[in-house]
Amino acid sequence: MASLTTVTAPQSPGPPSEKHRGPVTLRRSQVEVTTTDQRLLESRGPADWVHGDPWRVMRIQSEFVEGFGSLANLGPAISVFGSARTPRDDPLYQTAVELGTALARAGYGVITGGGPGIMEGANKGAVEGGGVSVGLGIELPFEQGINEYVDLGINFRYFFARKTMFVKYAQGFVVFPGGFGTLDELFEALTLVQTGKVTQFPIVLMGTSYWAGLVDWLRGTVAAEKKIAVADLDLWCVTDDPGEAVEVIVRVNTEGEAPRGTAFT
Numbered sequence: 001m002a003s004l005t006t007v008t009a010p011q012s013p014g015p016p017s018e019k020h021r022g023p024v025t026l027r028r029s030q031v032e033v034t035t036t037d038q039r040l041l042e043s044r045g046p047a048d049w050v051h052g053d054p055w056r057v058m059r060i061q062s063e064f065v066e067g068f069g070s071l072a073n074l075g076p077a078i079s080v081f082g083s084a085r086t087p088r089d090d091p092l093y094q095t096a097v098e099l100g101t102a103l104a105r106a107g108y109g110v111i112t113g114g115g116p117g118i119m120e121g122a123n124k125g126a127v128e129g130g131g132v133s134v135g136l137g138i139e140l141p142f143e144q145g146i147n148e149y150v151d152l153g154i155n156f157r158y159f160f161a162r163k164t165m166f167v168k169y170a171q172g173f174v175v176f177p178g179g180f181g182t183l184d185e186l187f188e189a190l191t192l193v194q195t196g197k198v199t200q201f202p203i204v205l206m207g208t209s210y211w212a213g214l215v216d217w218l219r220g221t222v223a224a225e226k227k228i229a230v231a232d233l234d235l236w237c238v239t240d241d242p243g244e245a246v247e248v249i250v251r252v253n254t255e256g257e258a259p260r261g262t263a264f265t
Helices: 036-041 053-071 091-105 118-128 159-168 180-194 208-223 230-234 242-255
Strands: 018-021 024-027 077-081 109-112 133-138 152-156 173-175 203-206 237-239
Touching (some): 053 159, 077 091, 077 118, 091 118, 091 242, 109 118, 118 133, 152 159, 159 180, 180 203, 203 242, 208 230, 208 237, 237 242
């Protein structure tokens, strides 16, 4: 009967002074004693590596791949933003429903953050209008979940992956009254249009009284002090009428006409 032979691994002469790991060069204290394959196959030890930055890149990549794959065949769509805190009995909620319906009947899908409030209203309107209702959720400490009117929902870990989907698959933005998140999306869109990263991209602000102070400040302070050009004031329009908002969107997308920021102020 054959006996087992014990194989002793050769003694390591110590870590090299320089090591190459793909495109990365490691020297001195940065040189790792173990190899990538060894660490991969080693099942013992803590799971902290799962949360490290290199592994996080794979998660980020997967979110982009999932988003691109899920929305590639969406067709024309408009991203609608607004406060999640808007109750269903608020007139703005009904306005969001009317806007979603009007967009759907004009041939647009509706993309929201998938939450309650204005987002739910716009998604509900899209469903009632026979359009595609999309919700792009985000992982937050205070979970909200995807509202019941979303036909296609995607949950993201990373804000920047989610924000890319809002812009890449939309032909315009409609922005209702909201807080920091709403303002973030608004100014990102304005920056992308101002810098030419996106073209023929209508931005409509719903709620003349709510946005009046901001518009006046942009005109009277920011533009007056030449922090933006006077022409930048034409990157958006303001209205209270969902039908008028859809008319602007259709006009810009079909005729390439500027939104004309002062038209409804």
